[in-house]
Amino acid sequence: MKKHLSILTTAILCFGLIPAFAQFGRTPGGPKLDAAMSKLFGDNSAFTATFESQIKQPSGDTITMPGKISYDSGKTRMEMNMSEAKGMKMPPEAAEQMKSMGMDQMVTLTRPDKNLACIIYPGLESYAEMPLPAAKAGTNDNFKIETTELGKDTVDGHPCVENKVIVTGNNGVTNEFTVWNATDLKKFPVKIVHVEQGSETSMLFKNVSLTKPAASTFDVPAGYTRYDNMQTMMQTEMMKKMGGGMGMPPGGMPPNH
Secondary structure, three states, X not given: OHXXXXXXXXXXXXXXXXXXXXXXXXXXXXXXXXXXHHHHHOOOOEEEEEEEEEEEOOOOOEEEEEEEEEEXXXXXXXXXXXXXXXXXXXXXXXXXXXXXXXXXXXXXXXXXXOOEEEEEEHHHOEEEEEEOOHHHOXXXXXXXXXXXXXXXXXXXXXXXXXXXXXEEEOOOOEEEEEXXXXXXXXXXXXXXXXXXXXXXXXXXXXXXXOOOOOHHHHOOOOOXXXXXXXXHHHHHHHHHHOXXXXXXXXXXXXXXX
């Protein structure tokens, strides 16, 4: 029973971490670059980098997550180790539990060209595949951008121009960002800050390479088990870790292959 409770606690923690880092891109499964945000990268249509995403909540708490990103013309891949999240107030044993259960490593793929988002757990050899929300499935051609220079600054050793950028969709919805464009990296936005509903979310990019990633970077590995949603994947994989014998979880559906 103790083992089962430990597994249940870890699964809940993993599932709970996801929405906390979904805020920046507004797509389930972690911070992602949606169509509006892609406008911030200007002529840099492909790149790889490491990043640090930080969420400052209205309560004053700050949540930090490091990771790696690959991007190519709207397609995005983000790799994160959920046990490296800081500020989540997790029990000390939670990180080790996530690692032992194969739930620490998480990869998110956003494919506007296929209208799909995938949340992948390499340790489980499983993934959840979902349609992108309509607002995220468009291309960056549907947006207009207004830039106002705020000043000069240095970020992580890069000389930058600090800009206020307002991105407006064809539906009239606007998003305002503060962006630090590095003059030594073809104006790459090495830092982006967005404030919404009292929360400030920022991304700091390091080790930037403007080389185009391989096409396979944005594909799910062959042989992984497919699920239609995160809840079913978590429930089913949790039951496997518990050793089976408990039947299908309430409301659960068998995975699609």
